[in-house]
Amino acid sequence: MNARRLSQAMLAGAFALQAAFWWNTRDMRPDFGLVPPVPTPEAMDALGFGDRQALYRVLALGIQNTGDDGGRFTPLDRYDYVRLGGWFMALDGLDPVSDFLPVVAGYHYSNTPKRADILHVVTYLRHHARFDPKRNWRWLAHGVYLAKHRMRDQRLALELARELTDLDVPDMPTWARQMQVFILADLGENEAARALMLALLKGDPNLSPEERNFMQHVLTTRLAR
Amino acid sequence: MRATFRYVLLTALRDRLFAGLFAVGLLAVLTSSFLGDAALVERGELTTVFAAASVRVILVLGIVLFVGFHVQRLYESREIEAILSRPLSREGFVLSYWLGLAAVALLLAVPVLALVAGAAGRVDGAGFLWWSASVLLEVLIVVALALFCSLTLERAIPSALAALSFYTLARMMSFLTAIADRPGMDNELHPLVGWVVKAVSLFMPRLDLFGQTAWLVYGPDAAFGLAVAGQAAIYVPLLLAAAMFDLRRKRF
Numbered sequence: 001m002n003a004r005r006l007s008q009a010m011l012a013g014a015f016a017l018q019a020a021f022w023w024n025t026r027d028m029r030p031d032f033g034l035v036p037p038v039p040t041p042e043a044m045d046a047l048g049f050g051d052r053q054a055l056y057r058v059l060a061l062g063i064q065n066t067g068d069d070g071g072r073f074t075p076l077d078r079y080d081y082v083r084l085g086g087w088f089m090a091l092d093g094l095d096p097v098s099d100f101l102p103v104v105a106g107y108h109y110s111n112t113p114k115r116a117d118i119l120h121v122v123t124y125l126r127h128h129a130r131f132d133p134k135r136n137w138r139w140l141a142h143g144v145y146l147a148k149h150r151m152r153d154q155r156l157a158l159e160l161a162r163e164l165t166d167l168d169v170p171d172m173p174t175w176a177r178q179m180q181v182f183i184l185a186d187l188g189e190n191e192a193a194r195a196l197m198l199a200l201l202k203g204d205p206n207l208s209p210e211e212r213n214f215m216q217h218v219l220t221t222r223l224a225r
Numbered sequence: 226m227r228a229t230f231r232y233v234l235l236t237a238l239r240d241r242l243f244a245g246l247f248a249v250g251l252l253a254v255l256t257s258s259f260l261g262d263a264a265l266v267e268r269g270e271l272t273t274v275f276a277a278a279s280v281r282v283i284l285v286l287g288i289v290l291f292v293g294f295h296v297q298r299l300y301e302s303r304e305i306e307a308i309l310s311r312p313l314s315r316e317g318f319v320l321s322y323w324l325g326l327a328a329v330a331l332l333l334a335v336p337v338l339a340l341v342a343g344a345a346g347r348v349d350g351a352g353f354l355w356w357s358a359s360v361l362l363e364v365l366i367v368v369a370l371a372l373f374c375s376l377t378l379e380r381a382i383p384s385a386l387a388a389l390s391f392y393t394l395a396r397m398m399s400f401l402t403a404i405a406d407r408p409g410m411d412n413e414l415h416p417l418v419g420w421v422v423k424a425v426s427l428f429m430p431r432l433d434l435f436g437q438t439a440w441l442v443y444g445p446d447a448a449f450g451l452a453v454a455g456q457a458a459i460y461v462p463l464l465l466a467a468a469m470f471d472l473r474r475k476r477f
Binding site: 042045046048049050051052053054057058061064065095097098099100103104107108 | 265266270274275278393399403432436438443
């Protein structure tokens with residue numbers, strides 16, 4: 001067989017093999033997945049190459065967009081919130097100061113219709129607030145809102161609201177400390193709600209006249225004996 | 226020294242290094258801006274961090290490749306032999322070449338770093354100065370590293386691979402030593418591996434301390450600044466001394 005026929009035979013044979021390979025692998029597709037497994041702290045250290053901030057921004061953007069990339073749009077009730085919660089905690093370790101991840105968790109992933117899944121968001125917001133209460137108390141307040149109105153878990157909301165009220169943050173606005181009052185009232189514990197509202201009214205000499213009027217109005221109407 | 230600087234500068238201009246690196250840096254910054262716009266909040270911070278991290282890598286890659294191919298040309302055209310035949314010691318050759326390459330690399334880095342400043346949505350001013358200074362110091366180390374590798378290996382590709390591998394290892398060294406120090410690893414080889422890692426870390430620069438993008442967002446950290454300056458002041462002479470030692474042993 002001369003060289004020309006040999007090369008033609010090689011070409012035909014290689015193409016036939018390629019066609020057979022394509023036939024057997026045509027259904028093998030990349031698995032985009034929804035929420036990837038949470039990397040270990042060691043893996044994140046390795047991936048960062050010494051620059052934790054850059055790694056945080058890359059991974060946090062990835063968590064924001066996960067499930068909505070590659071042309072997909074995924075309903076929130078299909079996400080694995082246990083894994084998401086793991087990602088929130090892990091990324092907080094890279095940058096506990098940034099508000100990017102709390103916004104993604106608190107305002108995007110909290111919109112899931114599954115109430116049990118919202119617990120992972122609330123747990124993360126509570127953890128994030130504890131890192132720097134003076135700066136992050138708003139996330140605990142948002143956790144109270146999610147627990148009360150989205151999860152409909154008044155006991156959890158009360159627990160978070162108590163934690164919020166007890167924070168040592170001198171410039172925390174009164175409405176944040178009052179959240180506990182309204183949750184107690186909703187639970188039918190009016191006496192406790194009155195006592196707390198009175199304590200708030202008497203304990204802050206710098207309340208504006210409008211705030212005082214509002215608190216007295218609540219005491220004489222909603223919390224009246 | 227001036228002649229070396231002019232020669233290196235002419236080579237860089239001929240290779241379109243300035244235009245090429247600036248164009249790639251601009252592309253990286255534009256991509257960062259696009260990605261930053263995808264964020265729900267803190268878009269400026271994300272753009273700044275992406276741009277800074279990618280520009281840093283582009284600078285290192287560009288400098289390593291330029292130095293590698295430049296020195297390869299010196300060997301191929303036997304210019305290095307012609308230069309060394311003059312009344313110039315091998316030590317003087319290494320030093321003058323590093324100075325020339327470093328000056329060109331700094332000229333190259335400044336406009337690329339300015340791209341980050343221009344594209345940054347939100348950046349801490351003092352943090353940007355610290356970050357830029359640390360990247361410029363890193364550039365000086367990378368030039369010395371690339372010069373050492375290329376003078377030793379003489380060919381561009383292996384010297385670039387060696388320099389980039391060294392750079393990557395240097396940025397990961399703190400992580401590797403942390404793993405080596407972790408107690409309770411159920412592995413008989415662990416103590417030996419730990420000792421080897423620590424021995425290697427003795428010779429590696431702490432490049433993981435350089436170019437922290439957190440400074441751009443949250444401001445500088447004084448402790449890092451001293452460490453960065455100290456590391457550059459120690460490691461550049463170390464690499465140059467190694468290059469001089471190796472060149473002294475070469476026979477032309």
